[in-house]
Each structure stands twice: as structure tokens, then as C-alpha cells.
Amino acid sequence: xxxxxxxxxxxxxxxxxxxxxxxxxxxxxxxxxxxxxxxxxxxxxxxxxxxxxxxxxxxxxxxxxxxxxxxxxxxxxxxxxxxxx
Numbered sequence: 217x218x219x220x221x222x223x224x225x226x227x228x229x230x231x232x233x234x235x236x237x238x239x240x241x242x243x244x245x246x247x248x249x250x251x252x253x254x255x256x257x258x259x260x261x262x263x264x265x266x267x268x269x270x271x272x273x274x275x276x277x278x279x280x281x282x283x284x285x286x287x288x289x290x291x292x293x294x295x296x297x298x299x300x301x
Contacts, residue, residue, distance in 0.1 A: 217244040217258060219267060219287075221297075224250040224274045226285055230297045234265070234287070250275035264288045266300065 217239040222231040225248060246256040246269050257268045265287040273279050284300040 218247065219244060219256065219258070220247045222249055224248050224252070224276070225278070225280050226269065226283060226297045228297060228299055232287055232295045232297055234295055248274070261286060264298075265295075267297075 218235040220233040220235070222233075226232070241259045242257065244256050244258045244267075245253055246267070247253045252272060252275055254270060254272050256270065259266045267285045267287055269280075269283050269285065271280060271282045285297045286300050287295050288298055289295050
């Protein structure tokens with residue numbers, strides 16, 4: 217499973233492309249537009265996906281803490297990140 221974000225970091229409303237959506241849950245590749253790639257973890261959550269992204273550093277050197285996201289598919293068919301409660 218591969219999650220590719222359209223920016224150098226995830227934020228509420230950010231778009232994410234998902235490849236191999238039929239994969240079994242567990243480890244996955246998380247990529248950002250600046251070329252940073254890391255190993256995350258995902259689990260199905262009804263019609264959504266729960267994605268845990270470990271702490272990392274963007275290509276420009278910004279430190280990003282560990283984050284959890286709920287990915288939901290919008291009416292436009294695109295997946296977007298929402299904060300987990």
C-alpha cells in the first residue's frame with residue numbers, strides 16, 4: 217500500500233493518492249511531494265482509512281511530529297486527510 221500526499225506534509229484537507237487499495241492492513245509507504253518517503257501504518261476504518269505517520273523531517277529541514285490521520289474519500293472521488301479525534 218502506498219499513500220502519496222500532494223504536499224511536503226499532511227494537513228487537514230490535504231489530498232492523498234492511494235495505490236493498491238486492496239492490500240491488507242499494516243505497514244505501508246508514505247510519500248510526500250518533496251521526495252521524502254517513510255514507512256507508516258494503516259488500518260481500515262469503515263469507508264475511511266486510519267493512517268499513522270511517524271515523525272520525519274521534510275526535504276527543507278522542518279521536523280514533523282508523529283501524526284494520525286483519518287483519510288476520507290470526498291464526493292469528488294479524491295482522498296483527503298482529516299485529523300483523528
